[in-house]
Amino acid sequence: MAKLAWPGPDRRKNIGARISRLDGPEKTTGTAKYSYDMNREGMLYAKLYQSPHAIAKVTAVDTSEAEAMPGVKGVYIEKDRRGEFPNITYAGDIICAIAATSEEIADEALTKVKVSYSDIGSPQMNDNDPSLISGRDQSKEQGDPDAGFGEADAVSEGTYGLACITHACLESHGQMAEFKDGELYVWPSTQNVSGYAGGLARAAELSADKIHVECQYMGGGFGSKFGADKWGSISTILSKQTAKPVKLMLERDQEHKVAGHRPSAFGTVKIGVKKDGTITAWDSDIWGSGGMGNFRMPPLPYVFTGLPNYRTLGRGIKVNRGAARAWRGPNHPQAALITMCALDDAAHAIGMDSLSFFKKNLHLTDRPEVYAEELDKAAEMIDWKGKWHPRGENTGGSMRSGLGLSIHTWGGGGGQSDCAVTINPDGSVVGRTGTQDLGTGTRTVQAIVLSDTLGLPVDKVRIEIGKNSLPASGASGGSTTVGGVSSSTRDAATQALNALLEKVAPDLGVEADKLEAWDGRIQEIGNPSKGMSWEQACSLLGGMAITKQGSKDTSDGTILTVSGVGGVGIADVTVDIETGMVTINEYAAVQDCGLIIDEKTCESQLYGGTIMGITYALYEETVYDPATGAMLNPDFEFYKIAGLADVGKIKVHLMRGPKYEDRGVVGIGEPAVISQGAAIANAVANAIGVRVPELPLTPDRVLDAISKGGVA
Amino acid sequence: MNAFEYASPTSVDDAVSLLSDSWGETEVLAGGTDLLTLLKQGLTAPRLVVSLSNVKQLSGISKKGGSLEIGATTTLSELVANADVQEHFPALVTAANNIGSTQILNAGTVGGDLLQRPRCWYFRNGFGLFGTHDGEPLVPTGDNRYHAIFGNSGAAKFVNASSLAPGLIALGATLSVQGPGGAREVKASEFYSTPKSENDREYTLKPNEVLTGVSIPMQGLRNGTYEVRQRRGLDWPMVAASVAFEHGGGTVSDARIVLGHVAPVPWFAEKASKELGGKQPNDAALKSASEAAVADATPLSRNGYKVQQLRVAVRRAIEAALA
Structure with missing residues (x-):
């Protein structure tokens, strides 16, 4: 009988090979249909009306003039559970929606909506002023920090932080909704196909079994697309009200304002260190904002959790902006930035090479050996030995180069997933899972596992995903998808094969x-x-196909996915100290990935994560007018995203070999994006000789640090 | 976007005859890279859009006498690909290429670049040209990191967004416009004006006039542009400087230094131009010119960094012109 455990290297044909993503041709030729591409007979277009005020009470919503317009078919007015207009807490809050026969009519109708407000207030937009802190303290202490500082030869103290950013999904949120024969069919852009319907049940007034969800292709979610959301409910309600299919996709500015934010984090860190690089104590005071929601302190000290003596304090600031949502590696980029920059400053305080300092302290981490190997590899890839110079000690002229590093960790064990595999008498094979492919390669990974399990080439199997009628699979969050679907697929395929x-x-x-x-x-x-050919073998089934269901928690208890990886990043940058411009020369990303299913899509995660990481390191931040709370850059013009010309040369390396791969499958979507901010910030400090305290490292911030730091 | 009428005349006369004498009632469409976003965001809601795409004589580049004549609807791609432009006006080639987007170079036009509305994020987000809310100005205490450091004492604190205007002014170009009363010419240096009211525009063109072309004298001036831009792809400069001067190996003469993205109009740096004139263009002269360029800067609360960047841009633009 075939064993469930992953095959050894000599019995892997497709697993771990370089296989192009299966949906590449559909995407590049445009035949892949995203939510926005779904058009139904007689459909309407819905548009949202948003509050221009950040703080207000809505007292009346008059849509009569809009409703009188030819082509306007439906109106939705937002009310809370008590049936009252909601209190507005940020500029962009949704007040009502219009459904019309064209986008243009819906847009024009919105200009005829009259909303009355009372109690218009002044918003609180500053998320980096500790005097504005509200809410309870989050603190943690280990050992005796004061004694630790007493033992130190040097105490390094710095300010660090990173601004609020959005998810900036290229495909905005939204869905197409259609009622047919008393049941609801929706085509949303979602990270959670199997779990989506429940969120619409109330709006649809249907049980979840009568709500049919389909999402075959996704233009990114990054943690912002787990639920049906208010706009999902609105399009459902408008579709029910008008008895027409209704499409509601967010406009770009709406996407930035209402569809999720990564919380900011700022603060001070004090580190005690001995001349030989021993860290004796840590004391951090961190504040930041998750909008009007709660602030969760990033996990500090990050990775170096074995620090003997530390004290941390985290406190939140309420800000009148849209709600925070999980952002790829929630709280880890913040934790990495604060920790790795503070440690780098400590290394500088004792005049130690950053690489040596980090390596000396790896015993304080969960996986010293892994990090040591990865740091050596990344250092080799970037030529650390050849390029390293102590902070600020480089040749004159306006262009200054520098190196910086960071290390990170993540879980990434598989999430719940079920898969049904059918082997047909004609030899055809299909694996079915109610998962979703966010662009990460889920479909491809499943096909690789299924085909390898059955001894077939990848193109001899078919994968069906993206529908909630298929066996349930968890939401794609926390890098849990690949571990979940590879396990359930392996389980189902092995049972079917047996x-x-x-x-x-x-x-x-x-x-x-x-x-x-x-x-x-x-x-x-x-x-x-x-033996006999696969087709001959299957023909022996006669008229009856085999279908077996497998699960992440496999049928015989074999564990195929594990949690916990480490990775490192090293950045090589050049800073023009006259203009404050930062250029990425090279970035080396080295990652422990567990058992790699598809080397190519795995590498793509690291490339994509690095580009996203460079973007928040150098460019991204939400900007608000302090008086009105209006977001000033709800676009891609001043909400800047790195282009290919901005990202330099990205070098990626996946750790391979039994030590890494025998552990099982681990997701790496999140670890791919954690270290860039810290590594680039450290490289900039190394280049110019002073710390630029906050991301993004825009020219104004860089010049400010240079002028305060007296860079020669 | 509001519903509007659309006209596509074949002559400038016909185009002019369709235009209203009040701003906003009618809009002229060339490449559309700015107008379409203005329409979509409801920042303009004309009853009629007049396209110039069928006015064929407005496109193209030709030599006439000692000048190079560039039609207003010539695309930026055509401009940078033109051999005469490349040979004589590197300041314009650099400025146009720096726009950083092939799509915009292909669609955008010379006239459109000169007439584009401010990119000010208060303006673009519905707070008007002067960025006000309930009559109170938002920009001075708001986020003015991309705003003006010159000419900003009045209500207008945005920056002129044209990539080509500083270079054209430095090169002594003349613009041709046509209105109901016929054609007129205006020096590029006198074309722009700071609006006094929300209904004004940022130039002296009248609502019922069409910008038809640009004429640049081919005087053999050395010229160059330097922009400080954060992204290498599509992005707006934080500051820009274009320079043109006569230099045969000895001293510099006829120097004009014009700054972009630092004032509500392209900003003629008069002191800096004088400072550079009559001198050997050595390090000391470049330094004194760049210091003179920023001497009168009046930065707002968040854009002091632009002063430093501008010093550098002026020096590097002169260096580019000398190269």
Whole structure:
């Protein structure tokens, strides 16, 4: 019988190979249909009306003039559970919506909506002033920090922080909704196909089993697309009200304002350190904002959790902006920035090479060996030895180069997933899972696992995902997808194969547990001469296909996915000290990935994560007018995103070999994006000789640090 | 976007005859890279849009006498690909290429670049040209990191967004416009004006006039542009400087230094131009010119960094012109 455990390296044909994503052709030729592309007969377009005020009470909403317009078919007015207009807490809060026969009519109708407000207030937009702190303290202490500082030869103290950013999904949030025969069909852009329907049940006035969800292609979610959201409910309600299909996709400015923010984090860190690089104490005071919601202190000290003596304090500031949502690696980029920059400053305080300092202290982490190997690899990739100079000690002229590093960790164990695999008598194979492919390669990874398990080429199997009628699979968050779907697919495929082997065994005169699927054949293990082709084998099924269901928690308890990885990043930058411009020369990303299913899509995660990381390091921040609370850059013009010309040369390396791969499958979507802010900030400090305290490292911030720091 | 009428005349006369004498009632469409976003964001809601795409004589580049004549609807791609422009006016080639987007170079026009509305984020987000709320100005105490450091004592604190205007002014170009009363010419240096009211525009063009072309004298001036831009792809400069001067190896003469993205109009740096004139263009002269360029800067609360960047841009633009 085929074993559930992952095959050894010599029995992997597709697993770990470089396989192009299966939906590449559809995406590049435009035949892939995203939510925005879904058009239904007789459909309406819905548009949202948002509050221009950040703080106000809505007293009346008059849509009569809008409703009188030809082409306007439906109106939705937001009310809370008590049936009252909601209190406005940020500029952009949703007040009502209009459905019309064209986008243009809906837009024009919005200009005719009259909303009355009372109690218009002044918003609180400053998230970096500790005097504005509200809410309870979050504190943690280990050992005796005061004694630790007493032992130190030097105490390094610095200010660090990073601004609020949005998810900036290229595909905005939204869905197409259509009622048919008393049931609801929706095509949302979602990270949670199997779990989406429940969020619409109330709006649809239907039980979840009568809500059919489909999302085949996704233009990014990054943690912002787990639920049906207010706009999902609105399009559903408008569709029910008008008895027409209704499409509601957020406009770009709306996407920035209402669809999720990464909380900011700022603060001071004090580190005690001995001349030999021993860290004796840590004391941090961090504040930041998750909008009007709660602020969660980033996990500090990050990675170096074995620090003997530390004290941390975290406090939140309420800010009148849209709600915070999980942002790829929630709280880890913040934790990495604060920790790795503070440690880098400590290394500088004792005149130690940053790489040596970090390596000396790896015993304070959960995986010293992994980080040591990764740091050595990244240092080699970036030529640390050849390029390193102590902070600020480089040649004159306006262009100054520098190196910086950071290390990070993440969980990434598989989430709940079920998969049904069917082997048909004609030899065709299909694996079905109610998961979603966010662009990460879920479909491809499942096809690789399914095909390798059955000894077939990838193109001999088919994968169906993206519908909630398929076996349930968890939301794609926390890098849990690949571990979940690879486990459930392996489980289902192994069970189905074993059922097939049982059928074939009598014909071959070999016991089923002595058979294997290899190279397109069912054969005696290691003996191709005693076997038959896959198609012949399947034909023995007669009229009855085999379907087996597998799960992340596998049928015989074999564990195929584990949690916990480490990775490192090293940045090589040049700063024009006259203009404050930062240029990325190279970035080396080295990552422990567990068992790699597809080397190519795995590398793509690191490339994509690095580009996203460079973007928040250098460019991204939400900007608000302090008086009105209006977001000033709800676009891609002044909400800047790195282009290909801005990201330099990205070098990625995946740690391979039994030590890493025998552990099982681990997701790496999040670890791919954690270290860039810290590594780039450290490289800039190394280049110019002073710390630029906050991300993004815009020219004004860099010049400010240079002028205060007296850079020669 | 409001519903509007659309006209596509084949002559400038016909185009002019369709235009209203009040701003906003009618809009002229060339490449559309600015107008379409203004329409979509409801920042303009004309009853009629007049396209120039069928006015064929407005496109193209030709030599006439000692000048190079550039039609207003010539695309930025055509401009940077033109051999005469490349040979004589590197300041314009650099400025146009720095826009950083092939799509905008292909669609955008010379006239459109000169007439584009401010990119000010208060203006673009519905707070008007002067960025006010309930009559109170927002910009002085708001986020003015991209705003003006010159000419900002009045209500207008945005910056002129044109990439080409500083170079054209430095090169002594003349613009041609046509209105109901016929054609007129105006020096590029006198074309722009700071609006006094929300209904004004940022130039002296009248609502019922069409910008038809640009004429640049080919005097053999050395010229160059330097922009400080954060992104290498599509992005707006934080500051820009274009320079043109006569330099045969000895001293500099006829120097004009014009600054972009620092004032509500392209900003002629008169002191700096004088400072550079009559001198050997050595390090000391470049330094004194760049210091003179920023001497009268009046930065707002958040844009002091632009002063330093501008010093550098002026020096590097002169260096580019000398290269």
